[in-house]
Amino acid sequence: MNTLELKSVAELQDLAFYIPDYQRGYRWTQRQVEDLLNDIFEFSQKDNAGIYCLQPLVVVPRSSDEQPLDKAHATKVNMQWEVVDGQQRLTTIRLILEVLGRFRFYDITYQTRRDSAEFLNGITTVEAAGEKAEEKAKNNIDFYHIYLAVTVICEWLKEKMDEKKKKLFQDILLNRVKFIWYETKEDPKEVFARLNIGKISLTNAELIKALLLNKSNFDSSDDDKIRLWQQEIAVEWDVIEYALQSNEFWLFLNAPGDERPTRIDYVFDMICRCDLLKCKDEKEPDATDNFRTFRYFYHYLAVQKQKEISLAQAVRTIWENVREIFHTLREWFDDMELYHYIGYLIYMGRNVDEIYKQWTGPDNKSGKFGFIEKYLKEEIKKTIPCKDIENTVYEVESAQNKGGSKTNCRPILLLHNLQTIINQNRILGANAKYKNGVFYKFPFHLYKSEGWDVEHIDSNTENGLNDIQSQREWLLNAYFGLQDKAYQTLRDQIQEFFKTRKGDEQSADSDKQTVRNEQFVELRRQIEDISDNNRLDQNEKNKIWNFTLLDSSTNRSYGNAIFPAKRRVIIGKDQGKRFSLPTIDENEEIVLGSAENGSSSFIPPCTRYVFLKYYNTASFDPNAWTKDDAETYKNNIKEILKDFLS
Template sequence: MSLRPVSALLNEHFFIPSYQRGYRWTALEVKDLLDDIAEFRLSSHNNPRDSFYCLQPVVVKKKHHEWELVDGQQRLTTLYLILRYLKEMAAPNEFGCYSLRFESRPHSEQFLQDISPELAQDNIDFHHIVEAWETINSWFSAKSAEDKTGFLATLLGSGNSGSKNVRVIWYQLHDDADATTVFSRLNHGKIALSNGELVKALLLQSANFVSGGRSALHQQQRLAQEWDEIEKRLQQSDFWYFISNQQVESNRIEFILSIIAAETDSPVPRTHPSYLFLTFASMMKHAPEDPRHIEKLWARIRQRFMMLNEWFENHETYHLVGYLISMGETIRSVITLHNASQNKPHFILLLKERILHQVHPAINLKQVNSEEFPQLLAADISALDYPDKRLRALLLLFNIAILLCDKQSLRFQFSRYKNDRWDIEHISAVSSQIPGDVPGQKAWTKNIRDHLRPDDNVMEPDDKLRRAKNRLHQLAAGLLAHEPFDADKFSSLFNRVQKTLNKKRPQALDNSIGNLTLLDSTTNRSYKNAIFPIKRLRIIEADKNGTFIPVATKNVFLKYYSRSVDNMTFWTIDDHHHYQNAIGNTLANFFQGGTQ
């Protein structure tokens, strides 16, 4: 391995083997290279005499009179195009240029020597070569003759006598090395630096800290420490899933960086994989001559983080902002609301207005303060039926509103809500939920047999119902005692259980909101299609074992909203209506200002 100036490559001959793809650099990468060399040229006046701009490695293997180019095709092809352009403006014999031969794409070699834009659509290689050539022409067209001459002098400087130059890391493989294996290892085994890591390196460059000495070192160390502290905070699941719905393992600070980038008029397309890094590089490169520019930029990053942290720490904004993010709102849209607000109460009002639009789009903010608002809300809620898309948003909001309106110190666990799969669960099973496979049927029958044991039915005050329960226990035990399992008899048992134990609730209410709640799918699958008392016991068991059960779901199965709880066997029509009324009353209180 060695460092070689570009000028030392001009007499070499390279060939690109067939295992490599064609030229793929876009205008953005080409312009970045030109900008970097130009910036190095201007900044190197005050640098040590041996300073140079270094390109990434060029990996080669000697093959007769040529070099097999194992890695570095994109860089050398782009340099070739730049040298071609500069040769046209220089004396014809002032310098030569290395050659590029394509083992499996001879047309590309010819095209590089005679670039014809009208052929750009003939193949993908031509397209990218033309794009690069036009970018180079456009970039140099805006430069003076002195700039062009100075650029060429820097690009081809020998490094002797104090001249600045551009160099490549020249890595020559041993004669016995297998070039294809090396290529595969280089291109498939790379762990690319993330945008966050690149921005951090950009900010921590020593040139950004102009005071020099121990003070500059202290500034660097302080910025690095604060960066790490922000990343550490973002790594905490409760904070991360408050502001984000994405499962990101590392470099979560990119979330904050993306907020700053979005507030910037960036020349880089957001779809570009290096959008964040290139945007910050552009911000720093084109910033006014201000020695405190980095300090101010870092202050913006910290300020955005501290604002999100403040929302997280506040009980009310935590739930309102967290709810909107869970429903798909972007953090940018929430920041826009914050910027439009006059003070914190106004910000809370704007958040509630956005939430109202999410769950009740037919009701506007002007109606919230009217006496008819609770009736409008109740009518809208009662009209919802499973599987209306608004049900999930409404049931989640009900949980949030309980924690805010009842002045509870508990916080909704957005991290658990987002990492678990959640179902809209029927409180009392409906007839359409009959298990479809034999294992599911057996599990359901075993639940009935165990739950309706005669000893447990002794305390049943209704003698007729006690006998019915005992009979269902016998049928379930008899069905399980025989193999093969009889699917027809199971269907008869299922319908009989539904008729006996769900008889006090009209079938028309099965899919209305008074029979629905939120539950994680793991808990739901453990008792799906079970009767109400079995579900209730499973909920209590799951809660004891540390499973996250939303407060409204827990309340439902404890019949918290019911006026009469003398019978835990049924989810009755009265239970249904009391629960639905509780949803309406809680949300009316929430929207009309009854929060912390």
């Protein structure tokens, strides 16, 4: 049913092509048109070259009853071919022929854009339907791209060729440039869907790989030597790609969502952006050009060829740059301090290219430690907007406190986690038996992948505890927190409250509810009086000592909960458990809740320490985040970050 053959452009003369409505209009960019012209021209310069093969032109013959009438003669036109794939190249070749003076070499008509055929047929004339082509192009996107293509072709021919060269170029175009002609009798829409749905374009890296491993680059008749060199690049290429496929490594350098089929592209993009080969094209780069990086390397090899420099040496230079960048990124990732400091700066929006330039620049003469002290730490200081954490109010901004939003806490809290980890690794590494191993790395891949909040430790909104469930939970947590013998009377009162108020939650009697609330308020007052002077007031709740980092799902899971409820959720998330509330058994005795398997989340170490009361070693009140707890937490932040808050 299908025919596959090569057809030269000359063999398309007088054929009629039909562009159906499921195809988009002509959309080739100026760069794509120029690329095709350059490729054909370069091919034409080769001695004894064979053919220049264009990508497939997939066509379906149209039945006789589908053929349009030639209005001038009321007869059927020549056999039409419905173009399923390849219309962009087909149109571009037609435009090149128009500029070369071969008018209407073959016909192209459109099912839904009939004016496009008229514009195409008159594009090389100064006037088109009484208006200049340029004026028409402003009002129609199809016309616009056709007009730009013709402009590029005219300028390119004028720059590259005299009349003699044009004649040779036209001869090559007609006779040695060939389409892969694929004729099918299948349903054209099904063929179109099969060809285009799920189609994956070649990446820059794949094109560069073909460029580098091209045998013609190597000026040697020793096939074994060439094969060895190609194999060496291919093996190292796979090693780099495999390493970058690790999300732990990839998200250290990138943000979630920055995905690409081949991640080694990242290295080639860095070489291009930083112009490490010192061969930046003088032309202004096209922002929409997806193959800018490939063109950079293509241009570099072309320049080396013009300078009569060995292409084998040029390829080695490229690959040495690839190796250097990858080994540098790997060193950053594997080093305890570089990983955390550079990872922090990247997260805060610093450019990897700039960090790399500083690392490899002439000013970095003192190695890793000088780079950390003279560059990284100084850059980190610039990311902290409010260094006076003792007096800054982060939640609100008033005439008295010019702090700003609580997002100003984020750099401090993240850096506190990172420096805490660095310090712990140093302490453990100083022990001879551990031999300076890295014991823990902050997982940027998890931190970046989840939605994170700067959240209050002790809720900023006063919880009135008006519902039965909140009252029950608060009292049960108080019961287990009042362990000292001096609090036995209060523990007995809590026990008695549950016994006497049993069944009230099922009752609709408003009087019983009122009595219950009054008794609860009195019990709560007595319990809070024990440490009333050790609670944070409303203004104090908006300072750094009452903030920590939490992923948004954990934050939403407890909302405006009391401290022990938040603590229970955090411990559960850290352990992959779901802890149920303490309950009253059938004998009216208070018993601890059970633990079931649940979802887990990464909990930053300092957040874990907050809810485990790690910072306050002098006292422990599991029922509240006290001022003593907050004070020791704040002092730890100041001590850990003293190099950055000065």
